[in-house]
Amino acid sequence: MSHATKSDAGYSETLDELPFNQCANRFSNTSGSNLSSKGAFVTADAKGQSSYGRENLRLHGKDPKLNSNAHTRAIVFHQALQDGKALGFSLGCPMLKPEDLDPVLDAIVGGALVYVHHE
Numbered sequence: 001m002s003h004a005t006k007s008d009a010g011y012s013e014t015l016d017e018l019p020f021n022q023c024a025n026r027f028s029n030t031s032g033s034n035l036s037s038k039g040a041f042v043t044a045d046a047k048g049q050s051s052y053g054r055e056n057l058r059l060h061g062k063d064p065k066l067n068s069n070a071h072t073r074a075i076v077f078h079q080a081l082q083d084g085k086a087l088g089f090s091l092g093c094p095m096l097k098p099e100d101l102d103p104v105l106d107a108i109v110g111g112a113l114v115y116v117h118h119e
Contacts, residue, residue, distance in 0.1 A: 040114075
């Protein structure tokens with residue numbers, strides 16, 4: 001699973017390409033931050049259609065300080081591919097390899113607890 005663009009320790013607005021061997025070190029609950037959120041989430045009751053052509057699964061944040069804006073921010077599990085090209089980072093959403101998307105979403109749809117942590 002990947003993390004959000006600006007959460008990456010190697011993120012810089014001057015880079016043409018983001019490094020892929022870094023770890024997330026910044027998190028936010030703020031809309032428009034393009035940062036991952038951490039803490040406890042619960043998955044939606046049903047999958048939705050992604051703008052990337054496959055299903056996604058919305059997350060509902062359960063912590064008022066860490067992730068309560070996940071629904072407003074449209075934080076969803078989605079595939080890490082767009083127009084046949086790999087997406088290295090998202091704008092706050094957890095992304096999965098295309099071959100992992102269906103089995104993972106099928107396993108966690110309908111109120112599963114998802115916990116995102118850092119160290």
